[in-house]
Amino acid sequence: MLNWKQTEEGFLICPEGRVLDQYEGDNISRTRGGNLHISQMYAEKGHCEGCPRRSQCFRFGKYRRVGKNVVMEELQGKVDENLGCEEGKGLCRQRSIQVEGAFGILKQDRGMTRFRRRGLKGVKMEFLLNCLGLNLYKYHLFWLKQRANNLIGKLN
Structure with a gap:
């Protein structure tokens, strides 16, 4: 159904060319x-009578019904709109760089290649402790940089 073509009004067209344009209500x-x-549930007028693919389409019920998730389509449209602009593309690039960098530091620099705890609770705690340590390390570097800038400022 996801690959089915649509009419200008937004109705789905099955692979045999039948238009599912009979609105049957909301689910x-x-x-x-x-x-x-x-x-939003739609069906075909003749209920696909004489269609060679009828046995493939009909799993349950007397005729083929197709639903369009209007909430999902609205949200996906908004996401496409947000990611299509230049600001959205820049944020996407920046986010992927930041996340990959943090995992790279944990794996390469901190040697966190395996979890040493068992169970979801233990693994979660170990990961959170590693993230906390990484954040403290970043804050320490930030603090040292600020301190060095203050000392240079006093000397000048």
Whole structure:
């Protein structure tokens, strides 16, 4: 369904060329994470009578129904809009550099290539301690740099 073509009005077209344009109502639910999921359900007028792919399409029910998640499409459109502008592209590049750098420091400089604890709770605690140590190290370097700048400023 994701690869199906669409008409100008936004209705889906199946691989056999049938347009699913009969609106059948909304299906409202929540995901496991608690997010709202609204699907607009559509079907084809003749319920795909005489279609050679009918047996492949129909798993449940008397005819093919297709849902469009309008909330997800709206959010994806906003994400595409935000990432399409120059500021969004710059933020994406900056974020990937920052994250990779932090993991690189932990792995290469700090020697954290394996966890030494077992279980999710132990691994989480070990990782958080390593992140805390990295942040303290960065703050210490920042403090030393500020101190050196202050001493140079006093000498001049």
